[in-house]
Amino acid sequence: MTVHPLKEEDLKRHPVVEDKPKARYSYTAGQALSVFLNGLKEGKILGRKCTKCGRIYVPPRMYCEDCFVPTSLWVEVKDEGVVMTAVASFISWTRERLDHPEIVGTIRLFPSTARDYVYPGLFHRICCSYEDVRNMTIFGKIVKARWKPREERTGSINDIECFEVV
Amino acid sequence: MEKVAVVGVGWYGFSPHVHDLSFREMMFEAASRAYYDAGGMDPRKDVDTFISCQEDFWEGISISDEFAPDPIGGAMRPTMTVAGDGLQGVAHGVMQITSGLADVVVVESHAKPSDIITFSDVVKLSEDPIYVRSAKVPNIHFVAALDATKFLSRGKATRADLAEVVSKNKSAGLSSSKAPYAARIDKDYVLSQDYVLTPFTRLDIAQPVDAAIVVVLASETVARRFSDTPIWIHGIGFATDSSNLELATLGEARYMRLAAERAYLMAGVESPLKFRGIFVDDRYSHKELEHLEALGITDVVEKLREGYFHPGSYLPVNPKGGLLAKGYPLEASGLSLLLDAVEYMREGEESAIVGSWRGFFTFTGSVAVMSR
Numbered sequence: 001m002t003v004h005p006l007k008e009e010d011l012k013r014h015p016v017v018e019d020k021p022k023a024r025y026s027y028t029a030g031q032a033l034s035v036f037l038n039g040l041k042e043g044k045i046l047g048r049k050c051t052k053c054g055r056i057y058v059p060p061r062m063y064c065e066d067c068f069v070p071t072s073l074w075v076e077v078k079d080e081g082v083v084m085t086a087v088a089s090f091i092s093w094t095r096e097r098l099d100h101p102e103i104v105g106t107i108r109l110f111p112s113t114a115r116d117y118v119y120p121g122l123f124h125r126i127c128c129s130y131e132d133v134r135n136m137t138i139f140g141k142i143v144k145a146r147w148k149p150r151e152e153r154t155g156s157i158n159d160i161e162c163f164e165v166v
Numbered sequence: 167m168e169k170v171a172v173v174g175v176g177w178y179g180f181s182p183h184v185h186d187l188s189f190r191e192m193m194f195e196a197a198s199r200a201y202y203d204a205g206g207m208d209p210r211k212d213v214d215t216f217i218s219c220q221e222d223f224w225e226g227i228s229i230s231d232e233f234a235p236d237p238i239g240g241a242m243r244p245t246m247t248v249a250g251d252g253l254q255g256v257a258h259g260v261m262q263i264t265s266g267l268a269d270v271v272v273v274e275s276h277a278k279p280s281d282i283i284t285f286s287d288v289v290k291l292s293e294d295p296i297y298v299r300s301a302k303v304p305n306i307h308f309v310a311a312l313d314a315t316k317f318l319s320r321g322k323a324t325r326a327d328l329a330e331v332v333s334k335n336k337s338a339g340l341s342s343s344k345a346p347y348a349a350r351i352d353k354d355y356v357l358s359q360d361y362v363l364t365p366f367t368r369l370d371i372a373q374p375v376d377a378a379i380v381v382v383l384a385s386e387t388v389a390r391r392f393s394d395t396p397i398w399i400h401g402i403g404f405a406t407d408s409s410n411l412e413l414a415t416l417g418e419a420r421y422m423r424l425a426a427e428r429a430y431l432m433a434g435v436e437s438p439l440k441f442r443g444i445f446v447d448d449r450y451s452h453k454e455l456e457h458l459e460a461l462g463i464t465d466v467v468e469k470l471r472e473g474y475f476h477p478g479s480y481l482p483v484n485p486k487g488g489l490l491a492k493g494y495p496l497e498a499s500g501l502s503l504l505l506d507a508v509e510y511m512r513e514g515e516e517s518a519i520v521g522s523w524r525g526f527f528t529f530t531g532s533v534a535v536m537s538r
């Protein structure tokens with residue numbers, strides 16, 4: 001099949017309408033995530049426990065999606081856990097090439113155990129080398145939150161800079 | 167054909183700004199109330215399918231349907247979304263039941279307009295991007311105003327009639343627990359207000375409101391397991407006029423007429439005048455009259471002037487205040503009218519018609535025919 005791509009001058013002959021959406025939001029964090037974010041400011045990772053099934057939600061929710069009842073207990077989990085999966089990205093959200101790969105993953109937070117099917121966990125940056133991800137040695141490693149200095153915390157998930165290997 | 171009943175309703179919000187709950191927490195609260203209302207049903211066991219009605223730009227989250235299941239008990243269960251008004255979602259629920267796919271269907275819709283900082287700009291994104299948006303019209307109400315002007319130009323209704331609708335509905339809302347914009351105002355007060363754009367004053371235009379609403383539908387076979395007082399849906403339809411602004415019918419609501427024809431045919435309706443109440447979209451004052459015409463009611467303006475549509479009269483229209491008193495919760499607006507109709511019939515009235523419109527820049531509407 002012969003393909004005839006449009007030339008640059010062909011494209012210019014056709015009118016194009018450009019527009020940039022002005023869509024701005026101020027998301028209400030709600031009861032569960034407001035306490036969670038304030039907890040981060042204090043250097044604590046807080047979750048909600050469903051007293052019916054025992055599941056702990058981190059990030060917290062005011063309801064248990066399995067039992068459909070309100071979660072009724074605040075619990076603090078450790079800022080330490082196990083890397084469940086990780087990925088190294090060489091491109092940014094806006095598709096520029098990154099000099100150093102950004103490494104992100106999910107962390108199962110203690111005191112959960114390997115037997116837990118659902119677990120309190122966070123998605124976050126992991127401070128490790130690309131090699132650790134490429135050869136998958138980071139998987140299963142115990143990591144701990146590296147917190148920003150207290151005076152720099154704002155009540156944001158970025159109050160934790162990253163998780164680093166203990 | 168299997169009949170379909172509303173066996174439970176629940177809501178949360180109806181406040182200009184629900185500042186302490188996220189939209190998911192609002193959904194959970196509304197759902198919990200609906201399941202309690204439906205005889206304490208357990209959504210994890212008793213519900214076959216879930217339907218959520220929402221639109222990504224209102225949510226500020228793309229692919230927002232991913233957030234639909236868990237706050238309403240639908241995690242890991244069959245869940246679908248309708249990018250449209252809640253009453254369209256009810257129509258989908260009715261189809262799922264009448265086709266035998268499900269016995270119990272939950273329909274949910276919610277709105278958190280207080281989370282949208284650039285509300286007008288988000289509305290603008292629903293305009294045709296090539297030429298309508300580029301024309302940079304000054305505000306978001308211009309299509310409704312064109313529609314209203316055309317409606318008035320037909321020579322039957324006047325500005326005073328629109329003011330009467332505002333006065334009637336805002337006053338009626340004072341009897342509702344979910345009408346933050348209710349007020350006891352008379353027609354002259356409305357007429358004394360400055361125009362926002364002709365022919366509307368600020369009082370002729372409903373305001374957005376935060377709310378979550380959940381409705382539980384059940385087949386005739388199982389309805390009485392969950393409710394002693396089911397409200398039956400005998401007919402339902404939805405339709406869209408041309409989405410092209412120039413080709414769509416202005417000055418009359420063809421979408422509503424088409425939706426009503428289908429719903430009436432299903433329900434075997436001879437005349438809408440035989441019903442005990444009508445709950446119809448009034449987010450602009452003229453829309454109430456235009457929608458009543460489209461529902462097949464003749465001499466609408468004369469009837470309004472005679473008090474025919476007032477609460478306690480022959481055919482009350484929006485006796486709970488309509489959207490002018492309650493505010494419009496975006497895609498949940500149709501469900502908010504349905505909610506009023508259900509409450510109205512539970513209070514003892516025999517039957518009602520619900521007519522919803524999808525709002526700005528749409529020519530889409532739905533009609534449901536219901537009775538005790």
